[in-house]
Amino acid sequence: MADDMSAAVEAEIIELAERLTGPGQLECLRCYLLRMITEFGCDGSYRWTIRWRDVRAAQPAGLLRQFELRGGCCDCEILLNVFPDYPPAEAPLPCSGVNRPGSTRPCDLGWLRRSA
DSSP states (O other): OHHHHHHHHHHHHHHHHHHOOOOTTTHHHHHHHHHHEEEEEEESSSHHHHHHHHHHSSSOTTHHHHHTEEEEEEEIIIIIIIIOOOOSSSOOOOOOOOOSTOOOOOOOHHHHHHOO
């Protein structure tokens, strides 16, 4: 009985972790990183980038190296140095999605400037 309960609790925790930290189907890496860092912070690693890559990246080979060469040596540095053109906002903006699932190109948040 105790084994059944612990297995059920463990399954529930895994499902909750997936819902909280899983990237959306068309969520771009930039918006995903901003959402995760806002909620859970940056630990100086590629923790969230690897999570996104493993679930969504169309061509994962060499992704971290590409970001490192562009000054992104951890999740928050990817936001600061690789995707620096995020519009000023009080809170993370809703991702407008990518055309190709798994693309590392950030979504187009230009609609915010056009609608303002």
